Amino acid sequence: MRAARALARLDEVELGDHVCWRMDPAATFADARGYVADGALYGDKVVVIGSRGSTAIGRDGGRPGSVVLDLPHPADTEVLLAAVRREARTAVREGFRSVRVLAERSPSAAPGGAEELLARELKLDEFASESGAIVVCAFRPTQWDASALEQAACLHPHETGARAARPAFRMFSTGADRWSVDGVVDSECAAAFNAVVRAAMRCTPTVRLRFDALEIIDAAGMHALVDAARHLPDRRIVVEGANETVRLCWELAGYAAVGVPVVMAA
Structure with a gap:
């Protein structure tokens, strides 16, 4: 049974976890190197999605078979979800235990985009729960409106990083x-x-x-x-x-x- 919990570090993740990583102002994606490298230790296929900084650690720290995806619209959860589902199916055929995703999340500026983002975040959490994938969503608080970040964080049962604005539910x-x-x-x-x-x-x-x-x-x-x-x-x-x-x-x-x-x- 899944339960909400806080993680002191990214290397505490378990299968089926969907983690909100609130990045501290001084944090960089190099802080996730251990999480990426653990893919080789546990037999997970690593899928890294996001900015140049995030994809760089995938290229440096991933095992053979790791995937780095430079999506044209990384803020679009539907695009992200389709990509990780595809890689999860491929991982099963290739003999990996599961997929280990690191995705940088960005707010949507489209009209009605906030509610659409939440609906798709729910689907991403459902994917993690059903498939046993590990999904870490990285949020840079400086890029987000406080209320939008609170809502997005509410849809992650697990969290790590900055704790000052931990959601009430x-x-x-x-x-x-x-x-x-x-x-x-x-x-x-x-x-x-x-x-x-x-x-x-x-x-x-x-x-x-x-x-x-x-x-x-x-x-x-x-x-x-x-x-x-x-x-x-x-x-x-x-x-x-x-x-x-x-x-x-x-x-x-x-x-x-x-x-x-x-x-x-x-």
């Missing part, structure tokens, strides 16, 4: 169209929660959220959840694993009613 794949919510969803992060749930609603008509590891969801968080479900017609959310207190608060808030597209399962 995380939402990550635990199966097809199933997502675990870990941490706290309150008024301070309700907008981010609304954004990531809306992104999930774009991917499937029914989203199943597991609340087993959720510590708190307050009134603002509940409103954000219902608002996200109402964002698209003919979609719904099924919440599973909520504790008795959460279910009671849900009923008292009036959400356990016909017409509300969120079902709080027992």
Whole structure:
């Protein structure tokens, strides 16, 4: 079972991990040389995607069979996902244990690009969960709006690097169209929660959220959840694993009613 956790170093990764690497201002991609070199140790095919600096360590530190991809649009998660899926299929045929991805992530400037990026980040996490691939997404905080980076970070169950802006909650794949919510969803992060749930609603008509590891969801968080479900017609959310207190608060808030597209399962 996947669980959210912080990593002191990139060499602590495990199969199926999807890591948000918040790069410190002084950090460079040379700091990931050990992660890349471990591909040879564990029998993983290394796939490096991103800037000149990131691809350079792939060329220097990868084993024979490693791949360096200079994608024309590295900010496009759909392009990135298609590339790593292709390399994962090839890795199986070539006898590798798995793929070990290092990808530099950049914000999208296209209209509606922020929500599209989140939807595709969810697909990338689902890929890591299903395939057992290790995916490290490198973020340079200086390139990102703080709220956009917070939302993107919420969709990575694992993190390393700068910790000052650790997200209050995380939402990550635990199966097809199933997502675990870990941490706290309150008024301070309700907008981010609304954004990531809306992104999930774009991917499937029914989203199943597991609340087993959720510590708190307050009134603002509940409103954000219902608002996200109402964002698209003919979609719904099924919440599973909520504790008795959460279910009671849900009923008292009036959400356990016909017409509300969120079902709080027992």
